[in-house]
Amino acid sequence: MSSHPLPPATAERILAWFLRGNPAGRCVLGDLRQEFVALSGARTPARARRWYWSQVFGIGLRYMGLPIVIRPYVTAHRRPGIAYGAAENVRLAVRTLRRRPVFTGAAVLTLALGIGANSAMFSVVKEVILSPLPFAAADRVVQVWDRAPDASPASARPMSYMNFADYRSGNEVFSRMVAFTGAAVYRVEDEVLESVRSRYISAEFFEMMGVRPFDGRLFRPDEDLQGVVNVIVVTYEYWQRELGGEDVVGQVLPLQRFVGVRGAPWVQSGYEIIGILPPGVDLPPGLSSTGYGSLAGTDIFLPFGLSFGGPAIRGIYRLRVLAELRDGVTPEQARANLQGIAAGIAEEDPESQAGLTVEVAPVVEQPRRAYGAALGFLWAATALVLFVACASVSSLLLGWGVVREHELAVRGALGAGTRRIFGQLATEALVLAGFAGVLSLGLAYWGTALIKALAPPGMHRLDEIGVDAGVLGFTLVVSLVTVLLVGLWPALRGARRRSSEALKEAGARGGTMARTRSLRVLISAEVALSLVLLTGAGLMLQTFWNLTGVETGVARDALLRVDIQRLGPALSKHRGDEALIALFQLLRDRVEAVPGVTSFAMADIGPLTGRETTGGDITLTDRSSADNAHAMADWNFVSPGFFKTLGVRFLAGRTFDEDQWVATRSAPPPAASDPPDYSAVANPLEVVISDAMARKFWPDQNPLDQIFHWGRQDPDILRETLGVVRWAREWDPRYPPPSPLKVVGVVTDVRDRLEGESGPTYYTLNVSWGTRLFVRTSVEPAGMAEVLRREVEAVDSEITVLRVRTIDEIVSELSADSRFRALMVVSYAVMATLITCLGLFGVLTFAMAQRTREIGVRVTLGATRRDIARLVLGQGARLAGVGIGVGLLLVVWMTRYVSSLLYGVVALDPLTLAAVTALIFGLALFAAYLPARMAMRVDPIEALRKG
């Protein structure tokens, strides 16, 4: 017997369930088995099984006659002679709903808005948070970073080579540990340099991503080691775009690469193309909220071994590090293991590594970290809208149910059972949800497009977002849950009522409000949730306004920022400080000659870059080593006229001597055999510092004329060298040359980001890395972009203008995140409030209609119109009041979740709360006003006669 193939057991069980209660059901099962056996001889097993499954559903549907969900109603209501099938139920529901187009339209639209918003939001969350990262074993890949003692746990500092090497060789928890870092590379073509986006990358990185070469090979582990191996791997896209898609493996590409060796920081040579990556390799995006490196957008990969250059110092942090956990190792265990190694490092090199902490976090959590709070907030807002929509439709159905009690009671008296009536009401809800589901799908498509248009650029996987099968499934689930929420409560109420009572009451027409308590609960809940949403919207709007109006430290009107491709020493011309100064002067002459331009300046960073300033080490001569351990400040190179052009105010002192240019800072420390040049020591360089720097390092002193040094140095040696022995003593070659920097001026803080505090910053006169030109105009700046682009590019063919923007435009780009949140929450809040007002209006109107007779009696007994208006308005006010009270409690409870998203406003902002409360209350009264007017017009005689 067992030699015969058997049909799929699950399918057979399902069929048996379909046929349960059928006396001949087992015969059908037997027939199908027999046919299955016969068929198995002629077809492949898979096809036979598919055939069986299709038969199961074919037969099942015939026996059900309709979807499984409605089945219980149908069997319950079937009566001999009367076709009480679900199809009839649906037909009846559609007919009933069509008789009330306003009710139906409102209910369907309300639900569709709620579900549509949810689907749109889900499609974003799915891509941004739920989508896997492009690793072969993404759940085991962790990010590893070192943390300075005073940094927050989430701020991921790049790692030094030496620390990486120690972790890699010493750990017992990773099966692979890889690193990558940025490379400065230009492609040399006909004497012209063209910037190429490139990264140094560990050989095992591609293995970790599960990537195989499209052509040629990828890096070998020995190419990770220091040594000159001039090979590169290019992406498929770069190969197609720049290399013509020809057979390039084995060919040599001339590149100029920054190696950072003193005297010859840039080296030009040929690099053999050894491999091409497959098309569409999904490189990991930024791996944390602090912009911890990204591989996306890379054109050329260089072997990790080539990245060694300059000194092996633990204090130079350049690597971004990922690792793959061994089986069964948790990130916590890995962290504990690495922390042991870190303790050894801190002991060995206490000067730069004291208090070293290492962090290990799964990469799958990174997008969640970056966007979790914001998306979570939007998600919660969306869910609230859906709840409000459900509550609103529920109250509509419930109110309608009360109106229809008489009708239902008559039906009951004519023999419709409880289940029959329940089935009818539930079917109505199902039909409503069905229409809403279809409509919401359209809204979801539209909403997703809207979110994509509004979302801040650079959001992870933004391009992938779209309504797809997952979203459809989600919509379906939400629709069904909504049906349960919306349909069953009124259906249960409707079904529970004993027909005799209902008939009696319906005849008597009194005391209906007692039975509408659930209605009032729903309306109050809606008011409460709307208040929460409106408060959120108010806070987000204020945050957005605060960000756009933030004190940037520069005079914002009529100021343009021109971003150009990095000049630096890479370009074939303008090499060396002298040439760059000459170039700056050329640019200045040319730009200032443009009519309407009042001044011109250049800087390497400049304000509002959006980056998080980390700062570099500095040393203050008059402090101990311990005090200097975490002295850091950001060093900006600016041209003459920088402060004047940007409108940065001086708080004290003056600007530096505009002839005293500072040499390039990329000079590495001298070799031991190379005696340092101390001639500058007697003649300190003038620097201007920011207010934040003055406050941090010289809080109770006059910062002017204070001296400090660039880099981490030994203050004892500095003191000795500069003060007592001067430079007669041999300088410790581990330290940078002791060029002292003297504070000559203090300026207001210039922001790099809109949020947070400005870090300590100092400015010196140098244009060697200038990438940003600043132009102040006396005319409307927006129209000048093209002229400036032309003039700047005319100075030299190797200068490419990337973008020209006004400071206001930059501010608007930087506040895109917050604008996005504000817009979303505001639209949600408006939607919820509208729905609530509709609901309130509907319920009060309905209550009014019920009380017409009572009002007639009151008027007859001498009540004035004013009394009647007060009666109805008071009812609305009470409902709103309860809702507002509950809503305020909810707002207090949610404060801790939104605080991190706010700027310049506290979560319990009294003004916002007062405004929102007043708004909701006013709208509630307005919604109650129309029914109140209706009530005032009640003609007592008519009302009594009708009753």
Added chain:
Amino acid sequence: MRGRYIGEFEQMVLLGLLQCRDQPYAPEIRKVLEERASRPVSRGALYRTLDRLAGKGYLEWEFEDPTPVPERGGHPMRRFRITEAGRDALRASRTALLSLWDGVESEVERA
């Protein structure tokens, strides 16, 4: 009178049953219908119709021991047989159809 009319598919099933002569079971009826009427017959529709015809009393069945057919997995077999009422219904619908066809055959054929 109304109750005695049977639908087209019901007629076909009854006729198919009779074509099989020797108390067939459902797959055999299906085979005959597909071969003779050259139209696809879904099992669901067939089983449903057989149940309905039995409900109207036009056919009856008896269970048969499945032991000789091991591939049925022990599930019983159902052999169908037309009842007298079923024959009456077939006859009635045949009479009705024939009287309706009377004199119009040439019309239909010509078209």
